[in-house]
Amino acid sequence: MEKKWWKESVVYQIYPRSFKDSNGDGIGDLQGIISKLDYLKELGVGVIWLSPVYESPNDDNGYDISDYKAIMDEFGTMEDWEELLEGLHKRGMKLMMDLVVNHSSDEHAWFIESRKSKDNPYRDYYIWRPGKDGNEPNNWTSFFSGSAWQYHEETDEYFLHLFSKKQPDLNWENPVLRNEIYDMMKWWLDKGVDGFRINVINLISKEDGLPSTPGGKKYDWGGDYFMNGPRVHEYLQEMNREVLSKYDMMTVGECPGASPEDAARYANEEGTELNMIFTFEHMDLDSGPGGKWDVKDWTLADLKDVMTKWQKDLEGRGWNSLYLNNHDQPRMVSRFGNDQEYRVESAKMLATFLHMMQGTPYIYQGEELGMTNVKFDSLEEYNDIEIHNMYREKVTEGGEDHAKIMEAIYRKGRDNARTPMQWDDSEHAGFTIGTPWLKVNPNYKEINAENALKDPSSIFYYYKELNRLRKEHDIIVYGTYDLILEDNPQIYAYTRSLGEEKLVIMCNFTKENATCTLPEDIQYESASLLIGNYVEGTAEERLEGLQLRPYEARVYRLN
Structure with a gap:
């Protein structure tokens, strides 16, 4: 097995909006991150994965990008970003940017042109189709509930959006668009970026003809027609030839619905596509037949089955990514551990369980402190578009029980991971001197970085020791x-x-x-x-x- 720096690294994910606010507007920013670089260095991580900081109208917290080569005003300036990159490199750490190229914002210049007319040169940058019998072009649903199509009256056609209606899908069938994306990637890499985490990259190839799912449902999950599609490997191999192979860099692709067989192609040892992927099978262990919000209890037997399958099926064929939470998932100590009387012990246990497997470990901000899920009193206190769309569909329009759906939000909602980072026991946990964009978890008085750094037996120092051991023992990486x-x-x-x-x-x-x-x-x-x-x-x-x-x-x- 070939040795690589990205196999030996530990990655720390920063969700910028919630990490550290430097100017009192209640929103985390780049200068806030810069102020905490020594904290990250002390933890012993090697790579920082930065969730999107590009120009965005923020319909989906930055995953709707309106300008791939600009920094969102709320986060700072390009000069701030360059200072961050320099500060990381000076401390021996690398920077991995989030790359979102399955879709853009509907406020991106490409889409603004695309919707002007059917013969606009940018029309084919997106997926436009006429309706069928007065309905949408097919019956696919969005990841965020409701139809995956949005009608555009001026041109009398629909555009595809697998996520929010403000996130139109890009048309990867168009080679001109693909070249634009590759040029943009090279622009960032030439600025010194060390890699990309590539958002939902296995959705970029859709089934020819965009067929409806069988069964005649008005709206139905169409994942079989847009996940791991017919040309996805062709596109990724082209991306690798044109961009990735030309740089000493790291890539991880977010691939919902990918099997180990799929992963062995995406993350093959020959290095023709990506370095590794994020799988979701272990994240679905507490999902019932009705999907994510149909919450059930997970079992240890199922966890063993799934984790072992991925470890063994990729052995010698590809590389695993190791994670138990991120910005889209609830806090791992609340989900897989015991966030009450055994919070510290179970947080350390879960870290050991994960970091000792073969693959590259990912730490999500606050995980090293044992941060937990949150229970806000009312739906209005939640910010996430996915939560509000789901509640409207299931309760407001569907008549389901409010209390049952709120319980599902408490357990699985994405805002569990997005409450501000807990730095100390001052107001708003030291995240901001203003009003935070999302409320702080009330347990910040006890659970915070200042307390952790004072306590030699804290979860923080346990993570630091795991990171040190990984550098010293090849068996932890390659065994x-x-x-x-x-x-x-x-x-x-x-x-x-x-x-x-x-x-x-x-x-x-x-x-x-x-x-x-x-x-x-x-x-x-x-x-x-x-x-x-x-x-x-x-x-x-x-x-x-x-x-x-x-x-x-x-x-x-x-x-």
């Missing part, structure tokens, strides 16, 4: 993964192997004590503790019949 104790209902345990070296990782996912009896073929006569969330040091210890305390994690090196 092969094998599941053990498959049927244990409390413990997720696995090994990592590289040459003669072997690690065994044991994680108790429950609030009860658990007995860990290792398989006979694991030789542990001489074992040293590499890291554990209850214990310190590396004293040798026999592992027979080891008792794991609630949410305990231990990693042993077997000599």
